[in-house]
Amino acid sequence: VQLQASGGGLVQAGGSLRLSCAASGSILRINAMGWYRQAPGKQRELVAMMHTGTMISDDSTNYADSVKGRFTVSRDYAKNTVYLQMNSLKPEDTAVYYCNAQISDSPWDNYEYWGQGTQVTVSS
DSSP states (O other): OOOEEEEEEETTTTOOOEEEEEESSSSSSSEEEEEEEOOTTSOOOOEEEEESSSGGGGGGEEEEETTTTOOOOOOOETTTTEEEEEEEEOOOGGEEEEEEEEEETTTTTOOOEEEOEEEEEEEE
16 A cells, blocks of 8 residues: 655745645555644654544544644545645644555555655745
8 A cells, every 4th residue: 555645835824735645555445544744853743634434424533733723634535535725824834744544455454554745834
């Protein structure tokens, strides 16, 4: 399985960016898919994650407190893709953003995968 992320870049404070991450390979079920970030000198932290329920209506989402109300995570189930819409960006959002997924390729396993990281820089 591979995760291919895209969409990072440089934006002014108050601006918006949208990140995308597509999963490919041997996928039976995506159990969770979302985003982490790591700023220079800091630990990697969860930004937003979507957990797959029995039905799409049962999916759950959690966000870091620092991005609630500004970031929105969403999925295209047909394309095995997760998006992160980032609005009202702040300089403190500057980090490398990593796509993360928990994927089963059989009914009996669950593996964690990471994308390659995409840089988001917010200028003040």
